[in-house]
Amino acid sequence: MYYAERIKNEYPQFDARVTILGHLQRGGMPTAYDRILASRMGYAAIEALMEGQRNIMIGIKNDEIVYVPISRAVKKNKPINEELISVLNILSM
Numbered sequence: 001m002y003y004a005e006r007i008k009n010e011y012p013q014f015d016a017r018v019t020i021l022g023h024l025q026r027g028g029m030p031t032a033y034d035r036i037l038a039s040r041m042g043y044a045a046i047e048a049l050m051e052g053q054r055n056i057m058i059g060i061k062n063d064e065i066v067y068v069p070i071s072r073a074v075k076k077n078k079p080i081n082e083e084l085i086s087v088l089n090i091l092s093m
Contacts, residue, residue, distance in 0.1 A: 040065060 007016035020030065021038070030038075041058045044065040048056060056067045 001018050004016040004018045007014055037060070041060070044058045044067075048058065048067060053067060055070045057070055057073045059066045059068050059073075
């Protein structure tokens with residue numbers, strides 16, 4: 001929010017808006033778990049950059065931070081869980 005306000009003041013010709021990722025992904029306010037997870041993943045991303053790693057995705061597996069090569073991440077197609085689609089259809093009525 002600080003940086004958006006600063007941009008508005010210094011560059012009034014630009015429209016700066018703040019989007020909170022947790023609100024977009026889940027809807028609603030982020031929980032403590034969301035904030036801790038974001039901090040862990042952000043820290044891991046910085047560590048990876050400092051180690052010279054490139055073209056990786058930061059993920060969580062069994063509550064542990066993992067580095068996944070982007071090439072591997074985009075090649076895996078995970079099928080959609082049909083049960084979840086049914087739940088979505090019922091809850092969205």
